[in-house]
Amino acid sequence: MEKKTTIYSEHTSKYLTVLCRHFARKVDAEWDEVSGNVAFPMGEVEMRADPSRSALTIYCRADGKDKLNAVMAIIESHVHLFARREPIELVWEP
Template sequence: MHYSKTLIKSENAARYLQTLCRHFSRKVPAEWNEQTGKVNFAMGNCELTNLTESNELAVICSADSLAKLTTVQRILEQHVTMLSRRETIHIVWIEG
């Protein structure tokens, strides 16, 4: 299994968690609450956690191949970029 993680620093982290999970749930299984979310893509999974104290959204992605993991990362990046039009967010993935 391959894993990667990132921290998205934003005062809108809680809103991003809710909006991303709600949006993805239209096409793939997703469940969420105010603090956590999980999205099950066909190629892998993504877990989101709202870190309220630090205004960050922690994201952990997993897949059974590096190619599939890269696809999950790309999907998440595209949607965060779409949602964050009013702020610039740089996503740096850490393997592991």
């Protein structure tokens, strides 16, 4: 199963780096300025920044609805943690 969301901000590359660096403390993560991958025990996350559009698209993948919801909840809580200075609403699409 997969769902995605797109964040629009002037700081998308920064969010990608901060999120991946934070997750790398506990799980496998790799990233550069425009893409990142994180492997959680219940699923995985792929992030792609498009600085020309000020967009960061986040793909969450997992085997099963409960696992996918858990991965999405981790992403949501951490995006809100690191985006304190600007309101970001995550709208998940299939």
